[in-house]
Amino acid sequence: MxxxxxxxxxxxxxxxxxxxxxxxxxxxxxxxxxxxxxxxxxxxxxxxxxxxxxxxxxxxxxxxxxxxxxxxxxxxxxxxxxxxxxxxxxxxxxxxxxxxxxxxxxxxxxxxxxxxxxxxxxxxxxxxxxxxxxxTRDPLTEATNRIDMLPMLREIHALVKRSAQSCCLIMMDLDFFKKINDKYGHNAGDKVLIGLVHFVSKHLRSYDKLFRYGGEEFLLCMQHIDLQECYSRVDQLRKDISTLEIDIGRKTPATITASFGITLLDPHVSIEECIDRADKAMYAAKSAGRNNTKTWDPSMQA
Structure with a gap:
């Protein structure tokens, strides 16, 4: 369901x-x-x-x-x-x-x-x-939890296999999130995660999906979209996040940046492989200096 x-x-x-x-x-x-x-x-x-x-x-x-x-x-x-x-x-x-x-x-x-x-x-x-x-909600952020992620993605993958739609997976990871926990405490870190998810949710279309993959890492699924349009949307989201101020109960709000990795949901490989590709593209974004968006290509396979 x-x-x-x-x-x-x-x-x-x-x-x-x-x-x-x-x-x-x-x-x-x-x-x-x-x-x-x-x-x-x-x-x-x-x-x-x-x-x-x-x-x-x-x-x-x-x-x-x-x-x-x-x-x-x-x-x-x-x-x-x-x-x-x-x-x-x-x-x-x-x-x-x-x-x-x-x-x-x-x-x-x-x-x-x-x-x-x-x-x-x-x-x-x-x-x-x-x-x-x-x-199916993550109790902290209200993103869909990881337990229900794969069944939902498999439904979408089946549509892609029938050429009913194109779809992209996007891995999003917060940059230097540990510094927020170390400096302000885990309660402040939780508020940052909650604020970020609410912000991202408002900038997604009603049929897009947002999953909490683990810790400060999230997986987005954008349906009915090609790679070029997805990159444009995601990179704009990245820029918007970098200007976001999140109230953590202190005099100065917290700010955060995120790195993104994008891949097409490939009908010829498994969901797990597609997620791995998005993850590799995200790490390429980290390696490029963070606060960056990268698209997966075969050279990242190694």
Whole structure:
């Protein structure tokens, strides 16, 4: 499963999951009431047959008013809205049929049951994706952790093999990071890592990936991009990082530079080999004086 592409923090993800669980509970309670009304042939609740019933129920109120705007862009969230609206439309037809005809047709009820199942599947799918994204985060920096890096990269590698897209891997390593820990302490070093990751994340496209590879080393995966454009983007990012000031709780903010190594995600070699190429290019950038960007070439293989 690929982590959700929107840039949520761990706190935002936890908050969304909490509210989604409450909204799902409200939906289940509504569903139980509708079934009871149909079986017991109770008087129709006017709110259930109104045109905007899907916006007025408690689940609909969360969906239309209280859900985060960033989540509203997600295809799974859009699919939930479509299924939820259709569910209310079908429920309204059932309730009106019971009210006017004294009962409902079996095929109409089957449609209602099917759309209920579709909605529940869409909600469960989104919830799993949110939980996956939450649990794959590095607890300090909120970059995706290394444990989940290879499965995600293998999915992208498969697309490259089918010529569905071009892709680049970029190794990023902070220059002289040990000096920050030695001078200011590890707490300050943690703040530098957190600040850097948040800064880089904001400068990536929504479908790019950022992994914490280890310590102060990070792996970026940029999709739908050729080597020339990738170099241009990464080198600009390098320049921007060199001007970044990070608050570490002292009078003077910390500054940092980074070295970058870039390689194409080659369909003819393994993911591990591609990562090794990016790593070699990064070390070439270090050897060139740091605060530098290098692209892998075969001469670096030795």
């Amino acid at each position: 690929t982590a959700i592409s929107l840039n949520f923090t761990r706190e935002e993800l936890q908050n969304i999951l909490t509210h989604l669980d409450q909204a799902l509970f409200n939906h289940i309670q509504w569903h139980k009431r509708i079934i009871r009304d149909l079986i017991c042939r109770l008087p129709v609740n006017k709110g259930d047959i109104e045109q905007k019933a899907h916006q007025e129920c408690l689940f609909g109120q969360w969906y239309t008013q209280d859900s985060p705007k960033k989540l509203q862009k997600h295809p799974g969230f859009v699919a939930i809205g479509e299924a939820h609206k259709q569910m209310h439309q079908v429920a309204a037809r059932l309730l009106m049929s019971m009210n006017t005809k004294g009962g409902v047709e079996s095929q109409d009820y089957d449609i209602f049951a099917n759309v209920i199942e579709r909605l529940q599947l869409e909600i469960a799918s989104l919830k799993r994706e949110l939980e996956f994204s939450l649990h």
